[in-house]
Amino acid sequence: MANIIKIDNAVLKRRRRTEQKRKTEFKSKRMFYLIVCEGEKTEPNYFESLKKSLPKGVLELTNIDIDGTGKNTLSIIDEAKKLRDKYYSQYLRTIDKVWAVFDKDSFPDENFNNAINKGENSKLKINCAWTNEAFELWYLLHFNYYNTGISRRQYQNLIEKEINSASNRRDYRYLKNSKDMFALLNKYGDQKKAITNAERLEKQYLDRNFARHNPSTRVHNLVCELIKLTEDYVREQSI
Template identity: 35%
Template structure:
């Protein structure tokens, strides 16, 4: 019967070999984790960005298996980061994608991302990995809306309509058949030449918005889109 020490060494050697294989499969650009609050709109969209720009799936991991609250997104992303780190590998960037919508933990989640980065800096790891909150107020659909209308209207809950539902209603003025599982929206923005306008609108509005004021509509999805588009050039 094989001793426990022999089993330990064999498992350790196998783990090391698996990590080397994983690294060998990756391309020479960043390894990135994108954690989204759901399995619908956001993961579908970023997967399309990855495919269109021919970014390797070994480099770009998109996860939508956590809960819908902002805190669950950040905690899940941190857990996945620690798990990968314990395996002897690591992500270069970790993006936490979540909405303001009706979530009471929105600002707490943004603060937690800052705290994680402070801890990484204290450990001397800030140059190797950095967490980033990619937020949308009121919802991710606001990013799509900015392709057509640079609105900064304040959204507030009304009877029977959340702020997220209202953003979808506004978006359907331009994409009447929009649904949360819809594919092809990134390609559509390229074909219709609306992506550059969306990026410019998003950047300008986000930079001027006071993020502590819940009435401000803004998003920084443009930061993640620009990052993914430029990965191969870095």
């Protein structure tokens, strides 16, 4: 018969205190993110899928709320501030990071530039994951480096061409509000390549006339920040 090892009560109490301390520290580290998207479907669907791909432990430590406002470029920053304040009034909890996701599209240059400057210069900064000209540029960068201006009409054909080529298909058709884009990009594209390509585009432009930075995107900054949540979590677990 195996001997039963008795653990001293003092040791048990110490272990309980240590475990309670870890739970308290765990809760205090919880981060709150708010991602406010100009589009109602395309961008929210992508970031909801990215969020679901994060490890369970990351999602326990990080609250990520994604809102598709349907607001235009001119009002997206005000909407982000409004939602941030509403969150605080309801939950008495400060949002740690606020991101606004929006496109240049056909909006006037002045409106686009003003939205970015307004976000960056807000008392509580609104980070801007903008794209010139459209969010779909981020998709294309998963396959190749595009450094010439792309109009909205071209995006659909280029995305279909890239995915059909990568998947050895001929029948893929891009649906703008698809919930499958994140999965398709992960399967047939390369997220690291997309980040590298986006960084290359960013380095092309030295001025702050963002409306003239076509093509260009800052979506990779938000994606990298969300990826880093996983990296930090894994590193902490290994300590």
